[in-house]
Amino acid sequence: MKQISKEVLVDAANRLLFTMSDEQYETLDQEFKTLTKLMGKIGEIEGLENYEPMTFPFNAETDFLREDEPQEILPRDVALKNAGSKQDDQVKLPKVVL
Numbered sequence: 754m755k756q757i758s759k760e761v762l763v764d765a766a767n768r769l770l771f772t773m774s775d776e777q778y779e780t781l782d783q784e785f786k787t788l789t790k791l792m793g794k795i796g797e798i799e800g801l802e803n804y805e806p807m808t809f810p811f812n813a814e815t816d817f818l819r820e821d822e823p824q825e826i827l828p829r830d831v832a833l834k835n836a837g838s839k840q841d842d843q844v845k846l847p848k849v850v851l
Contacts (some may be wrong), residue, residue, distance in 0.1 A: 757785045768851060 759778055766773055773781070795801070829842060838845040 756789060757782070770847075770849075 759782060762773075762778055762781055833839055833842065833844065836844045
């Protein structure tokens with residue numbers, strides 16, 4: 754499996770708007786190496802392709818949930834009432850894409 758380089762980790766951190774020390778990058782790099790090695794081991798299991806991928810560790814019953822049906826539309830002023838920052842009658846969020 755392909756290893757994740759420090760440059761990729763630095764780029765991801767910058768895109769997520771946080772910084773890390775060189776020591777933290779080294780720790781993260783070691784953790785990714787361990788995960789990559791373990792994923793390779795899982796791939797070696799015979800007959801693994803015969804099993805359906807699992808999204809939850811056990812069957813979860815969801816029949817108690819209500820149907821998702823449209824209801825009354827929330828008025829804009831009520832929807833914006835608790836917004837921390839507003840602009841042009843919309844919620845203003847920080848830019849997350851560089």
